[in-house]
Amino acid sequence: MNKLILGRYFPGESWVHQLDPRAKIVAAVYFIFVLFLANNWQTYVLLWAFTFIAMRYSQVPIRIYLRGVRPLLYLILFTVFLQILFTAGGKIYFEWGPIVISEYGLINGFYIFCRFVMIIFVSTVVTLTTKPIDLTDGINALLKPLRKMKVPVDEIALMLSISLRFIPNLLDETQKVMDAQRARGTEFGEGSLLKQMKTLVPIFLPLFVSSLNRAEEMANVMEVRGYQSGATRSSFRQLYWKHRDSVCLCVMITLTLGLLWLRNEGLFH
Amino acid sequence: MVMEIKFDKVTADYQLGPIRSPRVLESVDLLLETGSFTAVIGHTGSGKSSLLKAMNGLLLPREGKITVGDSVIESEKSKKAFKKVRKQVGMVFQFPESQLFAETIEQDICFGPLNFGVPLKEAKEIALHALEQVGLDPGIRYKSPFSLSGGQKRRVAIAGILAMRPEVLVLDEPGAGLDPKGKSEIMSLITSWHNDNQLTTVLVTHDMEDVATYAEDVIVMNKGKIVVHDRVRNLFANQNVVEKWGLDVPEARRMQLMIERETGVTLPSVCLTTDELADALMEVGLV
Ligand SMILES: Nc1ncnc2c1ncn2[C@@H]1O[C@H](COP(=O)(O)OP(=O)(O)OP(=O)(O)O)[C@@H](O)[C@H]1O
Numbered sequence: 076m077n078k079l080i081l082g083r084y085f086p087g088e089s090w091v092h093q094l095d096p097r098a099k100i101v102a103a104v105y106f107i108f109v110l111f112l113a114n115n116w117q118t119y120v121l122l123w124a125f126t127f128i129a130m131r132y133s134q135v136p137i138r139i140y141l142r143g144v145r146p147l148l149y150l151i152l153f154t155v156f157l158q159i160l161f162t163a164g165g166k167i168y169f170e171w172g173p174i175v176i177s178e179y180g181l182i183n184g185f186y187i188f189c190r191f192v193m194i195i196f197v198s199t200v201v202t203l204t205t206k207p208i209d210l211t212d213g214i215n216a217l218l219k220p221l222r223k224m225k226v227p228v229d230e231i232a233l234m235l236s237i238s239l240r241f242i243p244n245l246l247d248e249t250q251k252v253m254d255a256q257r258a259r260g261t262e263f264g265e266g267s268l269l270k271q272m273k274t275l276v277p278i279f280l281p282l283f284v285s286s287l288n289r290a291e292e293m294a295n296v297m298e299v300r301g302y303q304s305g306a307t308r309s310s311f312r313q314l315y316w317k318h319r320d321s322v323c324l325c326v327m328i329t330l331t332l333g334l335l336w337l338r339n340e341g342l343f344h
Numbered sequence: 345m346v347m348e349i350k351f352d353k354v355t356a357d358y359q360l361g362p363i364r365s366p367r368v369l370e371s372v373d374l375l376l377e378t379g380s381f382t383a384v385i386g387h388t389g390s391g392k393s394s395l396l397k398a399m400n401g402l403l404l405p406r407e408g409k410i411t412v413g414d415s416v417i418e419s420e421k422s423k424k425a426f427k428k429v430r431k432q433v434g435m436v437f438q439f440p441e442s443q444l445f446a447e448t449i450e451q452d453i454c455f456g457p458l459n460f461g462v463p464l465k466e467a468k469e470i471a472l473h474a475l476e477q478v479g480l481d482p483g484i485r486y487k488s489p490f491s492l493s494g495g496q497k498r499r500v501a502i503a504g505i506l507a508m509r510p511e512v513l514v515l516d517e518p519g520a521g522l523d524p525k526g527k528s529e530i531m532s533l534i535t536s537w538h539n540d541n542q543l544t545t546v547l548v549t550h551d552m553e554d555v556a557t558y559a560e561d562v563i564v565m566n567k568g569k570i571v572v573h574d575r576v577r578n579l580f581a582n583q584n585v586v587e588k589w590g591l592d593v594p595e596a597r598r599m600q601l602m603i604e605r606e607t608g609v610t611l612p613s614v615c616l617t618t619d620e621l622a623d624a625l626m627e628v629g630l631v
């Protein structure tokens with residue numbers, strides 16, 4: 076359970092740490108969209124280079140990023156597998172009934188794999204280098220324009236920050252309940268699938284109970300302290316757009332231009 | 345049955361996501377004899393709970409080894425030993441009521457015994473007995489554990505551990521958050537269980553009265569190390585050690601020190617309870 080790195084913050088002082096959360100969120104979301112511009116190996120090399128530079132600049136050890144990919148590995152491989160099977164074209168290496176492994180299939184599968192891993196890496200760069208509270212502040216700021224369309228932006232941000240705030244608690248509590256049930260003789264990760272699923276009940280039930288209790292307490296406390304939805308409020312923490320944040324966005328634009336250029340290069344081959 | 349617990353230069357830490365915590369146990373050597381009743385005290389964060397978890401194979405030593413009875417816990421590979429150790433060592437966690445999950449109280453208490461291979465019928469009998477032991481009316485056994493009060497839940501959770509028939513009982517602040525009456529009831533329950541079954545018992549507590557009243561031996565922990573392991577009376581007799589580690593003393597002992605200072609009379613023995621203090625005062629003729 077402690078191996079889960081999603082939503083954890085890795086304290087540091089790196090260049091990436093000091094970026095404004097808004098810049099980081101915009102850059103990461105933008106990156107996911109630009110990924111779709113990639114269509115040949117040159118563009119993928121460029122994207123990988125960008126990903127690695129971002130990871131290096133965050134000063135977080137690479138093995139931690141690799142650990143972030145591990146839980147999703149099966150999902151990725153499954154998708155890649157489907158892609159390989161259902162893309163036709165080019166040389167055919169293997170054919171058995173409807174199952175065909177072709178050159179294009181393999182290439183496409185590899186590209187899909189790269190895309191997944193890069194998306195995970197880049198979003199992990201953001202979550203590892205940004206405090207959860209800054210992340211929600213950033214999201215809140217970015218969603219502000221939607222307020223005009225009567226979207227309850229503040230409420231959404233509050234919900235997000237409460238959930239993020241309680242992730243560590245929930246993980247700690249999961250660990251505690253798991254320990255307690257293990258002390259009563261439960262063994263996790265052993266026996267048949269059905270047996271393993273049964274061992275989850277003694278974990279999740281106490282967690283649900285305590286989460287519900289906590290939610291109710293939290294609601295009461297907020298009410299007692301005068302929280303009202305829809306009230307205008309100011310923020311204690313202010314976000315400041317700095318020079319380096321503009322640099323970050325410029326890097327993204329340069330990346331796009333590079334991709335567009337390499338993409339067309341590819342067309343001539 | 346010999347149920348010694350032995351720590352050999354045990355060092356341990358927690359792996360926490362990307363960050364490894366500092367050592368929570370640092371080259372701990374320890375021998376707990378069969379049938380002993382040991383209290384563990386120390387400031388918050390000194391590693392008391394971690395010490396208990398290590399006895400149950402929940403926190404693995406990074407270096408050194410732990411021997412419980414005839415099983416050895418050394419690393420992840422000691423898997424075979426875990427099951428045996430966990431059957432022999434019953435662990436009551438801090439706020440154990442948060443581990444309740446089953447539909448009925450009976451099912452919850454049976455959970456442990458069933459996991460260790462006790463047949464259902466026998467487990468149910470044990471559950472009934474355990475409920476009586478913790479002072480609850482066996483008639484409530486078909487009720488949901490969530491419908492009980494905090495103190496009752498605590499008792500059910502403890503019954504769930506006692507039902508495993510452990511030979512070693514380790515408890516992490518079993519009285520925390522209970523009213524004084526509930527607390528002393530739970531403490532005397534543990535003591536009588538300890539005496540009736542010749543258990544080896546380890547109790548983490550913040551309350552020096554508990555130490556003085558129930559325990560024979562005491563361990564003082566500081567920053568992951570065991571700094572004192574002695575008879576309770578020896579510890580409280582030695583005011584230097586008590587002050588060095590910033591410990592409280594039982595009410596009666598504090599009273600004794602005050603009387604000795606005011607009157608200049610030294611009482612013949614170290615008094616840990618009010619009864620002892622009264623006897624000593626009568627002996628020297630101060631009352
Ligand atoms: N699950 C965990 N993950 C990481 N670190 C932990 C974990 N549990 C405890 N620690 C750390 O280990 C150290 C010892 O903790 P432990 O719970 O053993 O202390 P304790 O003596 O029982 O304290 P208390 O009296 O507050 O219960 C603390 O510094 C704590 O931060």
Ligand SMILES: [Mg+2]
Binds near residue numbers: 392393394438516
């Ligand atoms: Mg503790």
